[in-house]
Amino acid sequence: MPELLLELFSEEIPARFQRRAADDLKKAVTNALVDAGLVYEGAKAFVTPRRLALTVTGLPGRSPDTREEKKGPKVGAPQPAIDGFLRSAGLSSIDQAKVESDPKKGDFYVAHINKPGAEAVDLLSAILPKILTDFPWAKSMRWGSGSFNWVRPLRAITATFGAENEEPVVIPFDSNELASGQTTFGHRFLAPEPIRVRRFDDYAAALERAKVVLDIDRRKDIIQTDAEQLAFAQGLTVIADEGLLEEVAGLVEWPVVMMGSFDPAFLELPEEVIIATIRANQKCFCLRDAGGKLAPNFIITANTEASDGGAVIIAGNERVIRARLSDAAFFYRGDLALPLEHGLPKLEETVFHAKLGTQFARVERLVKLAAEIAPKVGADPERAKRAAMLAKADLTTGMVGEFPELQGLMGRYYAAAQGEPADIATAVEMHYKPLGPTDSVPTEPVSITVALADKLDLLTGFWAIDEKPTGSRDPFALRRAALGVIRIIAENGLRFPLRVEPDLLAFFHDRLKGTLRDAGARHDLVDAVISAESDDILEITQRVGALSQLLSSDDGVNLLAGYRRAANILAAEEKKFNLTYRGAVDQGLLRLPEETDLAFAVDAVHAAVLSHVSANDYKGAMAELATLRAPVDAFFTAVMVNDEDSMVRVNRLNLLSRLRDTMHLVADFSKIAG
The missing domain is CATH 3.30.70 (Alpha-Beta Plaits)
Known part of the structure; x- marks a missing residue:
C-alpha cells in the first residue's frame, strides 16, 4: 500500500x-x-x-465510497422545513427522498446520499x-x-x-x-x-x-554513549542531566562528542556554580572523578566533524568557560564579602506581587509564621525565625542574579560561610523544596518550619486576593506549593492540622486525592475518608491505608456488605416516615440472642473505636470494626428488622443506626464502591 x-x-x-x-x-x-x-x-x-x-x-x-442516510421532517411538514432538508441533503426535489414509517412518529422523509470516494x-x-x-x-x-x-x-x-x-x-x-x-x-x-x-x-x-541523524532519540543515545565512553577512558563519569541531553540532541544533526578542561583552581567554587555556569553558557556536561568529586573537565557535543580533530572547537569552549567561571568567581567572592542579611533592605525594593507587597514584607510574614509553626513541628522558634529571615536574602546576591536557579542553595553556602548554625543554613536552601514529585523534602525541624511557612504564606496570600489556579493556568505554582505541604507533612509523619479557609482546604483535598490515587489508593476509599472539614493530612493518609487493609480481608468485605444492607434498610424506612433513627437501643426490647449480641458488640466497638481514633491509631480502629462481622452476619441471618411490633421494629432500626454511626467514626462507608 x-x-x-x-x-x-x-x-x-x-x-x-x-x-x-x-x-x-x-x-x-x-x-x-x-x-x-x-x-x-x-x-x-x-x-x-x-x-x-x-x-x-x-x-x-x-477514500472509500460512502452511503449516508439523512432523516428529514414528517410528511406534510411546513414547506420551510422541507426546503431546509433538501438543502442539507443536496436534493433538488422532495421526490428524490424516500418515505419511511415509524409506528410512533408516523411517516417521514429520508434521503440516501451516495458520496463517491476521492x-x-x-x-x-x-x-x-x-x-x-x-x-x-x-x-x-x-x-x-x-x-x-x-x-x-x-x-x-x-x-x-x-x-x-x-x-x-x-x-x-x-x-x-x-x-x-x-x-x-x-x-x-x-x-x-x-x-x-x-x-x-x-x-x-x-x-x-549526508550527516543527519533523523531520530532525536538516536541522537541522544549517540551523545550519551560516546560521552560515557570518552569519560571512562579518562577515569571519569558523566553527571547525568536528562534535560541537557534532550536540549543538546535538539541542537545538533550529526553529534560529535569531545572533551575539554578548565583550570582546577576554579574547583574552589561550589560545584553547583560550576555546573550551572558550564551548562547555561556552553550546553556542556560536567564530570566527576573516581572519588565522586567534580573534575576539571567537561563534555562538548559538536555538530560537525572537524578536520583538526576538534582542537579549535575545544579551545573555543575552554576560552568561553574560563571567562564565565571567572565571572562566577567574581560574584561569589563579592557575595561572601558581605553578611547575608546585608541584602534584606534591598528586598524592600523588590515587589513580590502588587497586592501582596514587597519581598521584604513577605520575609516579615515568614518570620511571624515560622514562630507559630515551630512548636508544632518540634523546632526551636528563635532558630526558625532566624532561618526565615535569611531565607530570601540571597535573592539580592550577584550569583543568584546570574543564576536564579541557584536561589536557596547559594543562601546555604553564604549562611554557612558567615557561621550560621548548620540547621539554619540548611533551612535556607531546603525551604523551597520539594520542587516536584521526585524532589526531596525537608526533614530537619527548622527546615520543615520555614518550608511550610513559605508555602502556606504563598497559598493563603493568593487565596486572599482571589488569584487561584484556573484550568491549566497556575502562574504562581500554587498547585506545586500545596503538593509540597502535603508531602512535607505526610513524609515526616506530622500532626499539623491545616487551619485555612474552606475553599483553600478543598484545594488541598483535591491535591491530596491525586497524590493518594497516584500511590495506588482506590478513589472511593479516599472519598470515604475525606470530608469537607478534614484538615489533618497525616490522619487522612493513615485512614486510607487502614481502610484499604480492612477491605482487603474477608471480614472487611463481609462487614461492608452488612453495612450496605443496614444502610439500605435505614434509608428506605427514614424516607418512608421522613425521619432519622437516632434513638437509644432499649435492651428490654431485644427479643433474639442475635440482636442482643449485636447490640453489645456495637457498644463495645463504638467505645474502642473512639479510643483508637483519639490516639490516631486507625489500624486499631479498623481492627475493632472487623470484629463486627460475625454479629452482623448472625443478625441478618436470624432477625427480621421490620417486625410487626412497631416498638421492636423501631428498636431494631435504632440498633442499625448505631451500627452505621459506629462505622462512620472512621470513614463514610456509603461512598465505597464494589
Missing part, C-alpha cells in the same frame, strides 16, 4: 519546541487522514534542528496546507511579504505519495509561496547539497549519508 512522506525543512527550530512539534505534526496529519476516510497502518514523526518529518504507511490510494493525493493536497497554516507553535514568526507563520523561515517542503515498487508522486500544494516537491538538504556544513528523495526508506538513508 502507498505511504506518505512529508518533510518541512526550515531554519533552526528551538530545541525546546522540537519533540512537541513532532508529536503535533503526527497528530494533526493522522487525525485529518482518518476524518477524510484514509485509514492508515502506522505513522512516525521525526525532528532535527532543521526539519520536521513524518512517514505514514499503509494508506489507501483513495483520490488520496487530492485529499492530501487539501489537508496538508491547512495543517501548516494552523500548526500550533508556542511561538512563531512571519517573514517575507506573506501572512504565513512558522517557528522559523520555512525553506522547502517535501511531500511524496506512492507504493513501494512505484515512482511516487509529489502531492501538489503551495504554502507561503513554497511549492511542494521532493528535494531536501543534508547537514548545513558537511553535506549542504540538495537531495532528491522518493519515499521514507531512501530519505532516511540519504540523510544519514
